[in-house]
Structures are given as structure tokens and as C-alpha cells.
Amino acid sequence: MAKLEPVSHGDLVKRLRAFGFEGPYGGGNHLYMLREGLRLTIPNPHRQSVGKDLLIRILRQAEISRKDWTEKSA
DSSP, rough: OOOOBBBBHHHHHHHHHHOOEEEEEETTEEEEETTTTTEEEEEOOSSSOOOOHHHHHHHHHTOHHHHHHHHHHH
């Protein structure tokens, strides 16, 4: 299984855009990004990085495999 590392908020947004997501858009307490009817809630940029556990949950909701995520970042 591909190893995941924490990422900055800016890097998370940039990499999700590479997977076809648009945004981020403001809405309520959190930002969200859209792709083909899928609304993905992402954390606010106030923290320095998105930890590994949260990243795993985001990728699962975004229907992005760990392998695809790590290959796209290389």
C-alpha cells in the first residue's frame, strides 16, 4: 500500500484540482470542492497541514486511491 504523508492545505487543493475537482467554495463552517456531482468537504486552511488520518478519509470520500494520489504527486 502506498505511503501517505501529511500535506499542506494549499497542496491538498492543488492536487485535488489535478483529479478534476473545482473550488474550493465557501459554505457553512468548511470549504468544499466539486467534481461531477460529488461534494467533498475539505478542512479550513487555518491549520498548518492535513494529517495522514484526515487525508485518508478525504481520499476515500473523493474516491481516489492511495496509489493514484501518490503517483500523481510524483
